[in-house]
Amino acid sequence: MSEKTYLQALNEALRQEMERDENVFILGEDVGQFGGCFGVTQGLFEQFGEDRVMDTPITESAIVGAATGAAASGLRPVAELMFVDFIGVSMDQLFNQAAKMRFMFGGKTTVPMTLRMPQGAGIGAAAQHSQCLESWFMNIPGLKVAIPSSPYDAKGLLISAIRDDNPVVFLEHKLLYGASGEVPDESYTIEIGKADIKREGGDVTIVATAQMVYAALEAAEKLKADGIEAEVVDPRCLLPLDKDTILESVKKTHALVVAHEAVQFAGPGAEIAAMVAEEALDYLDAPVKRVGAPFCPVPFSPPLEQFYIPDADNIIEAVKSLR
Amino acid sequence: MAHEVIMPKWGLTMKEGKVVRWLKSEGDSVEAGEPLFEVETDKITNSVEAPASGILSQIVVPEGDVAPVQAVLGIIAAPGETPESVAGGAASSGEAPAAEKVTAEAAPAADATSPTQDGDFVRAMPAARKLARELGVDLAAVTGTGPGGSIVMKDVQASADAEFAGVNASPKAIEFARKKGIDLHQVSGTGEGGKITKADILRAMNPAAEQVPAAAQPVARDTIIPMEGVRQLIADNMQASLQNAAQLTVFVEVDATEMVQLRATLKERNKRNPDYRISYNDIICYATCRALKRHPIMNSTLQEDGIHLHDSVNLGIAVSIPNGLIVPNVKNANTYGLEELKTEVRDVAGRARGGGLSMDEIAGGTFTISNVSMLGVDGFTPILNPPETGILGVGRVVEKPAVKDGEICIRQMMTLSLTFNHMTTDGAPAMAFLRELGDMLENPGLMIL
Numbered sequence: 001m002s003e004k005t006y007l008q009a010l011n012e013a014l015r016q017e018m019e020r021d022e023n024v025f026i027l028g029e030d031v032g033q034f035g036g037c038f039g040v041t042q043g044l045f046e047q048f049g050e051d052r053v054m055d056t057p058i059t060e061s062a063i064v065g066a067a068t069g070a071a072a073s074g075l076r077p078v079a080e081l082m083f084v085d086f087i088g089v090s091m092d093q094l095f096n097q098a099a100k101m102r103f104m105f106g107g108k109t110t111v112p113m114t115l116r117m118p119q120g121a122g123i124g125a126a127a128q129h130s131q132c133l134e135s136w137f138m139n140i141p142g143l144k145v146a147i148p149s150s151p152y153d154a155k156g157l158l159i160s161a162i163r164d165d166n167p168v169v170f171l172e173h174k175l176l177y178g179a180s181g182e183v184p185d186e187s188y189t190i191e192i193g194k195a196d197i198k199r200e201g202g203d204v205t206i207v208a209t210a211q212m213v214y215a216a217l218e219a220a221e222k223l224k225a226d227g228i229e230a231e232v233v234d235p236r237c238l239l240p241l242d243k244d245t246i247l248e249s250v251k252k253t254h255a256l257v258v259a260h261e262a263v264q265f266a267g268p269g270a271e272i273a274a275m276v277a278e279e280a281l282d283y284l285d286a287p288v289k290r291v292g293a294p295f296c297p298v299p300f301s302p303p304l305e306q307f308y309i310p311d312a313d314n315i316i317e318a319v320k321s322l323r
Numbered sequence: 324m325a326h327e328v329i330m331p332k333w334g335l336t337m338k339e340g341k342v343v344r345w346l347k348s349e350g351d352s353v354e355a356g357e358p359l360f361e362v363e364t365d366k367i368t369n370s371v372e373a374p375a376s377g378i379l380s381q382i383v384v385p386e387g388d389v390a391p392v393q394a395v396l397g398i399i400a401a402p403g404e405t406p407e408s409v410a411g412g413a414a415s416s417g418e419a420p421a422a423e424k425v426t427a428e429a430a431p432a433a434d435a436t437s438p439t440q441d442g443d444f445v446r447a448m449p450a451a452r453k454l455a456r457e458l459g460v461d462l463a464a465v466t467g468t469g470p471g472g473s474i475v476m477k478d479v480q481a482s483a484d485a486e487f488a489g490v491n492a493s494p495k496a497i498e499f500a501r502k503k504g505i506d507l508h509q510v511s512g513t514g515e516g517g518k519i520t521k522a523d524i525l526r527a528m529n530p531a532a533e534q535v536p537a538a539a540q541p542v543a544r545d546t547i548i549p550m551e552g553v554r555q556l557i558a559d560n561m562q563a564s565l566q567n568a569a570q571l572t573v574f575v576e577v578d579a580t581e582m583v584q585l586r587a588t589l590k591e592r593n594k595r596n597p598d599y600r601i602s603y604n605d606i607i608c609y610a611t612c613r614a615l616k617r618h619p620i621m622n623s624t625l626q627e628d629g630i631h632l633h634d635s636v637n638l639g640i641a642v643s644i645p646n647g648l649i650v651p652n653v654k655n656a657n658t659y660g661l662e663e664l665k666t667e668v669r670d671v672a673g674r675a676r677g678g679g680l681s682m683d684e685i686a687g688g689t690f691t692i693s694n695v696s697m698l699g700v701d702g703f704t705p706i707l708n709p710p711e712t713g714i715l716g717v718g719r720v721v722e723k724p725a726v727k728d729g730e731i732c733i734r735q736m737m738t739l740s741l742t743f744n745h746m747t748t749d750g751a752p753a754m755a756f757l758r759e760l761g762d763m764l765e766n767p768g769l770m771i772l
Contacts, residue, residue, distance in 0.1 A: 254450050254476065282453040286469065287478045322470060 006148075007177040009155035010116075011038050014078060015160045016187045018048050022078060023277040024162055025052040027065060028080030028116075037082045038118060038177055047213060047260055052204030056152025064090035064115065068098040068167075071113035073133050076162055083129045084119035084171065088135075096168040099142030110165040119259055120173040120211065121309050127297035130305075131261035134209070134297055136238050137169045144168040145239040149213035151181040153236050164192060170214065173261070174208040195242035197249070201229035204319050207272055208232060212291075213311060214258040219315035228319060238268050247280050254262070254285035257318045259310060286322035291315050325404060326375035326464075328359065330390045333369070333528070340364045341389045348539045353399060356508070360396065369509055375404045377401045392526070415700040447474035458483040458501050492519035498760060500524055522563075525556045537753055547570050554649035564709050568625070569745035572704040572716075573754055577761040578727070579720050579737040582606055585767045586765040603737075604694050607717055610763040612664070613635045614656040615690055618756035620748045624688050624710040630747050639691035639708055642675040649675045649707055652688035692717060701738040712747040716740035737764070 004012070018024045025048075026041055032055040034089050035042035042098065045053040056063050056311050058083055067079035080089060121130035137145045144166055148154040154172070161168035198213055199220050208216035213234045220230035235242055250256050256276055258269035269290040276288060291310045299305050340362040347353055347360075357372040359379070373379075380400035384390045388759040422670055434723060436469045445462040447455070451474045456464050465482045480725035487497050491508045492732035493514065499521050500507050508701050510527045512519035564570075586601055593599035615622040642649050651671035654666060674680050691708045695716040708714060718738035725734035739761060743753040763769045 282449040285448045286451040287448075 001181055001182055004151050004183040005177065006151045006154050006172070006179045006181075007038065007040055009183045010128070010158055011042060011044070012183070012185075013155045013158040013162075013187075013305060014041065015047065016308065017045065017076075017078075017159055018052060019048070019273035020187065021296075022052075022179060023074065024076045024078065025054065025070075026078045026080070027054040027056050027067060029058055029082050031054055031055060031080050034057070036080065039179075040116070040172075040176065060086045060090040061093055062115075064093040064098070066175055067113045068093055068111060070100075070171045071098070071111045071167070072101055072109050076112045076114075077112035078116060079115045081117045083125075084117035084133050085128050085131050087117065087133065089212045094167070094169075095140045097144070099140050102166065103142060111169050112165050113165075114170055115160045115167065115171045116158075116165075116172060118174045118177075119211055121293075121298045121305055122175045122211075124300070124302055124305065125277070126300040128218045130147060130298035132171075132173075132210075132260065132293070133264055134169075134171055134260075135266060135268050135271075138241075138268060142166070143239060144237065146192060146237045147170065147171045147173075147209050148236055149176065149198075149208075149210050149234050151174075151179060151183045153190060153196065153234075155183055156165075156188050157192065159187060159191050163189065168192070175211050179211075179214075184260065189238070193237050193242055195233055195235045195237075195245035197231060197245070198234050199230065199232040201253070202233040203231075204251055204257060204322065205233060205246070205249040205253045206233050206257045206259060206315060206319070207235060207269075208259040209268065210236060210313075211239070212261055212262065212315075215310065215312045216259055216315055218312040219319065222312065223315055223319055227286040228323075230319065238271075241271070241275070243275055243279070247276065250276055250280050251283045255319075255322050255323070256284065256286075257289045257291060257315060257317075259291040259315050261293055261309060263295055264290050265295050267292045289318040289322060291318050325380070325740070326377065326399040327395045328374060328379075328399060329393045330384075330396055331362065331371055332392040332508060333506075337364055337392055339389050339391045342384050342386055344386055345371070345382055347373075347399075349379055351379050352402075353379050354743050372506070372670065373399060375399050377404075380404070382743045384571070397492040400508065400651050406472050407413045423684065428731060435688070445474065446472065447479075448476070451476045451479050454479045459504050460486075464675075471503055490519065491517055493521070494523055503528065522559050525559055527682060553644075560709075561655050561706055569706050569744050570704075570707055571740050571750065571753075572740055572742040573750070573757055574702045574741075575757050575761045577739055578725060578734050578765050579738045580730070580735040581767055582737075582764045583720060583735045588685055601661075601665060603696070604692075604717065605661065605668060606767070607665050607694070607715075607764065608640075608656065608668055608692060609661045610760055610767075611690070611692060612638060612659075612757055614763060617759060618752060621713045621743070621754050623712045623747060624689060625712065625747045626710055627746060628714075633689045635689070635691045637687050638668075639688035639711070640672055640675075640695035641691060641708075642672045645677055649680070649685070650688065650691055651675045651684045652747055653678050654684075669692060676737050690710060696720065696737075704741045705740060705742045707742055707744055711744075713741060713743045713753065713762075716742070739764075 002195060018157040026044060030037055031041040032045040032050060046198050070077045080185040084129050098113060101109055101111050119132050134147055136142060145161050146157045146161055148157045148167060158170060161170050199217055200201050206216040216232045220232055223230050231253055233246055234250050260268050262268060271291055273290060291314045293308055293310060298309055325748040336506045343361040343363045346358050353359060353373040354374060358371050359373040361370045378398040379397060381682040384574055386394045390396060446463050446467060454476050458479065460483050465474050465478050467474035468478055468643050480724045487507060492507050492710060496519050505524055507519055508517050510523050512523050514520040526712045582603060583704060585606060586603060589601050615636050622636055623630050623632045636657040637652045637654050637656045639652040653667045659667060671684055688708060688711060690711055691714040692707045693714060695703060696717055696719040700721055704714050705714040720735050720737045722733050723736040724731055725736060727734060739757060741753060741757045
């Protein structure tokens, strides 16, 4: 066990899985000698060579299509898109091919691929390189969606994703690559679809994903000064969603705030809020509040971008509006 | 704000109540908590306290009228409020038949899940609504402190707590009273320092007023019957009986051949009446009344000031009902002839099974008979019905070889079991009573002495 960054945790997961299973290989833009746009695949090209760490042309449809085909033929590809924003051109390969094959072929083939995609605002990359699109994937049966917040979760979930026989969309928030935390050196897995309670509290449940987990924890510390104990639940995966942990927490606290960086309208919070309303309405002692980005493209102007991204103050405001 | 005075619900089976008496007139000022009117149900009569202070501006249901539970019986207005502003058309509807008016006003309030109150939606959070249902709190009377003035859980809890303010009761008892909708102000406590316990509430409730739903909860494959209602009541009473009396049971085997013959004779005499029925139990009841008059100590009750010997026999009859047991008694049973006594016993036993016993018919017994012959049992050890001194268990009548006049022959035999309170009397008097009763049944002619 030692202190590692989120980026190092991902790199370690990839390395250990490639050492363990020769069917695991990496493909993507500049993932080879360059080590990846953000550096996640650093050193892997040197260790495993160009056959297992493949640089591709700048064509996302080819990356996702090749990964789908390779997975269907028995390999375990880990594909990287430089930004989730580019998924658009490869959407057919993902949602009509990768997500469907196992079902349409009656289970005769599986698609054990992992699709890693950085997402999120905060680095001044403007509207086409800053979005959070997790709710797109949540609506497609056949996919799994992981969205880890901590280095520990990132490593365990990536190893589980690689070993999973279904296509897993693995979303990494760019601002989290530098986040550090305790990460075991050995290989380990985290069950896909299992939430984690990042902080316990009895007064309000804050369900938060990715870097909003950190905003929620900061908000919880400030709320404590006002005598409000917030429980921070990190679903870690949005598909499948760990409903039980969320419901259990709401049944304890009787209040729910959902925080994510994705646009609030029809974002993941909509599903979580609706699920709680359906299954635990009479445990709610306050309206459900969502904290998400405003309904507009991510601004390029740095002050506007900062305004756009939800933060701890937004979460505190939401919690206090319930009381 | 005007407050509605409603027909209380005492116990699960209470559907309606009769307003026996208004203790205030229209226009009188009332204080919250002071007795306002009296209600009579098929089980009990009790006074009901004013829910709020103010002026009794309108009596909706007059004395002598019956109204369903939750129905609006009257209106208490705040001082200065005019009656017209309290209930729409209240003043002018004086001519309308009261029953119609009650039905119309009761409809919304009777539906516990209805979100409306007087046509206005009460804004409350779902969890607060659920809690209000559980605690029996009327949301319309709760002030909301949540977002936008909406009612939240703590508002409901505060309102429920206020209802029990000043009541000396254990938290468990308050919880129980809430569930059952019992007004604790009407229950006297027997716990430490007069504290009201759950047992006090159970005692205050009519045992027949509860129908325990046979809800089985699948826990660890066992079926669990909750200890509540009649079951809990019986458990409490039986345990209390055994703890508070020194119970001893004596048995006698009786040659009932003559009693069987007496019944046959009576049936033969009435053979033209197809409805005529007489049972061994009727004859035993009759004989017991005679025997009790000759052994007054057995027709007694042990009370705080001593042993009360009773002139009259109030004869309790243990009646098995679907979810338990109830013991109504026939007052002055010793004054009836066999035919009359038979009718009286049938009457209370029938109503014990079908409902409609008054509180009075359950209280005040002086001796109890528990007949288990229909179950094919002989002797057993009945448990006393406190504060009574004796209880007679009656076994089956069965043909057995017996010795009569030095010869073995087949006779109709029956076992009697008498439990008595050794605190009140001793073995010899109790056994003398049982022997005398046995003699009467062996030789019915002795009853006329």
